[in-house]
Amino acid sequence: MALGTVWVLAEVGESGPTSLTYELLTEARSVGSAVAAVAWGPSTAEHAAALGEYGATKVYDIGDVGETLPGVPVAGAIAALIEGGDKPDALLLPASYDGRDVAGRLSARLNLPVLTNVVGLSEGGTESQHTLFGGTISATARFTGAGPHLYVVRAKSFAAEPGGGGAAEVVSAPAPEPGATGAARVIARHVEERSGPKLDEASIIVSGGRGLGSADKYEMIEQLASLLHGAAGASRAIVDAGWVPYARQVGQTGKTVKPNLYIACGISGATQHLVGMKGSKNIVAVNKDQDAPIFTVADLGIVGDVHKVLPALIEALKSR
Amino acid sequence: MNVVVCVKQIPDPAAPPALDPTTHTLDRTGKLILDDSDAYGVEMGLQLASGEGDEVTLVSMAPGGEVSGLRTALAMGAAKAILVSDDALAGSDALGTAKVLAAAIRRAEPDLVLTATESTDGYTGTIPAQLAELLGLPSVTFAKKISIDGSTLKVERQTEAGYDEVECPMPAVVSVTAGVVEPRYPSFKGIMAAKSKPVDILTVDDLGVSKDEVGATGAGQEITGVAKAEDRGAGEIVVDEGDGAQRIVAFLQELKVI
Numbered sequence: 255m256a257l258g259t260v261w262v263l264a265e266v267g268e269s270g271p272t273s274l275t276y277e278l279l280t281e282a283r284s285v286g287s288a289v290a291a292v293a294w295g296p297s298t299a300e301h302a303a304a305l306g307e308y309g310a311t312k313v314y315d316i317g318d319v320g321e322t323l324p325g326v327p328v329a330g331a332i333a334a335l336i337e338g339g340d341k342p343d344a345l346l347l348p349a350s351y352d353g354r355d356v357a358g359r360l361s362a363r364l365n366l367p368v369l370t371n372v373v374g375l376s377e378g379g380t381e382s383q384h385t386l387f388g389g390t391i392s393a394t395a396r397f398t399g400a401g402p403h404l405y406v407v408r409a410k411s412f413a414a415e416p417g418g419g420g421a422a423e424v425v426s427a428p429a430p431e432p433g434a435t436g437a438a439r440v441i442a443r444h445v446e447e448r449s450g451p452k453l454d455e456a457s458i459i460v461s462g463g464r465g466l467g468s469a470d471k472y473e474m475i476e477q478l479a480s481l482l483h484g485a486a487g488a489s490r491a492i493v494d495a496g497w498v499p500y501a502r503q504v505g506q507t508g509k510t511v512k513p514n515l516y517i518a519c520g521i522s523g524a525t526q527h528l529v530g531m532k533g534s535k536n537i538v539a540v541n542k543d544q545d546a547p548i549f550t551v552a553d554l555g556i557v558g559d560v561h562k563v564l565p566a567l568i569e570a571l572k573s574r
Numbered sequence: 575m576n577v578v579v580c581v582k583q584i585p586d587p588a589a590p591p592a593l594d595p596t597t598h599t600l601d602r603t604g605k606l607i608l609d610d611s612d613a614y615g616v617e618m619g620l621q622l623a624s625g626e627g628d629e630v631t632l633v634s635m636a637p638g639g640e641v642s643g644l645r646t647a648l649a650m651g652a653a654k655a656i657l658v659s660d661d662a663l664a665g666s667d668a669l670g671t672a673k674v675l676a677a678a679i680r681r682a683e684p685d686l687v688l689t690a691t692e693s694t695d696g697y698t699g700t701i702p703a704q705l706a707e708l709l710g711l712p713s714v715t716f717a718k719k720i721s722i723d724g725s726t727l728k729v730e731r732q733t734e735a736g737y738d739e740v741e742c743p744m745p746a747v748v749s750v751t752a753g754v755v756e757p758r759y760p761s762f763k764g765i766m767a768a769k770s771k772p773v774d775i776l777t778v779d780d781l782g783v784s785k786d787e788v789g790a791t792g793a794g795q796e797i798t799g800v801a802k803a804e805d806r807g808a809g810e811i812v813v814d815e816g817d818g819a820q821r822i823v824a825f826l827q828e829l830k831v832i
Binding site: 323349357368371376377390392399401406435436438441446458493501506526538540555556567569570 | 694696809
């Protein structure tokens, strides 16, 4: 059994589709016989070539939703297509802020179940894989009823590879009037400053946790990340404590990362954190508690004080 | 102002998880506790509903009339709770759960519904938007700050790049991230008071929800298999004798990243 038409909810920013969008299109190509993207925003048509290169033959352009939060209008536009008879066997949605909103709205509106936190597809896309309990258990699931089947997929579950297709045909699919449910409006957008590569695109990540002791010590993490040309990450504990912005959080509620090298400093390794980083190729951990769960996934574990090991490491890297 | 906070009572995440061997659903028959993620919503609700006549109502769904987690949130200061408990709900998926919670929430006629962004155990993260759609309400997810100006919510919503300032008329559904506020610890007085606070325990029939839409039969999905995930296997663990940094440098050289 395999899927016929597969749609991908594509997130397209000013600089083009997100990496997760490319991952979803690549997987859609492998499980479906026809792939279309559904996108919103003012510049979708400009990126029809990029979407096509990764496998979309068609892109449904919802258009600019303005200051309305995207969940309601985007789900409305997709529901209108489906109710109009143009429906896919499956829709792959990104496990992003807006992707989850669209999935929830669409699910309730069309009375369709959703499978979330998908990390793999099998049996031609009719079965999905999920990790549970901090990655200790792997579950396989499937839908029991008629589609379209909604899969919300976590980042880094699939490798993005261009398929060499031509530009996708752009089809207008405007959002219907959202009504009272679409009343949430963005008044202002704030971009938090970041130096170095993006967390989910970096090949080296240095993360800090509660073991750093205080917010000012996070500077060591940033310095180390910068010396290694990597990105600085964080555990949920220090994000909750307000030491660093949420955008830095690695874990179940934060970002899933799979860098070549992950260095965990003063992070005990709660399941919440492990699920977001245990797919890293190489893991180094520094923690003073030798029973910390982080050591169960570390390739090199240093049982020691981050306040001694990190300054020495920074000096050693600087002097090279 | 009436604030409803949805809370989930879950098996202690610190204990090893158990899955039912035949249905592969999470074994929730043991003692349940308040999901840590929900303490933030409860605290936010208490801070927003601090005026004269304001009140926080908890809404939860759990097997066996479980109230342990609800008592924790009542001890923090919530006024009362609605618990939906029914054998017919075993095996419900997120959409089925949202239908039940929506029906219970309607009874409380809230001005504001707060949820976590996702539960710690199932972590599907779709319930806030599903609830809002079922209730016909606007929603703002991933709130990291909330204030109220008249009948308008002002929310700072987490985004990939930073955050957005969002305005939304009430009533509305808002999901809050961990860290939105620092949850209070229940006081001794609060714990004592919680014992006599009202908990309305309802069945699916009480809510007028069809049994075909909930539980394992209503779930449009099933888990067909579970397996222990492959262990990464621990590598070399060494105690720092002053050479920790050098060992890391050597490892980085081996990887050719420096």
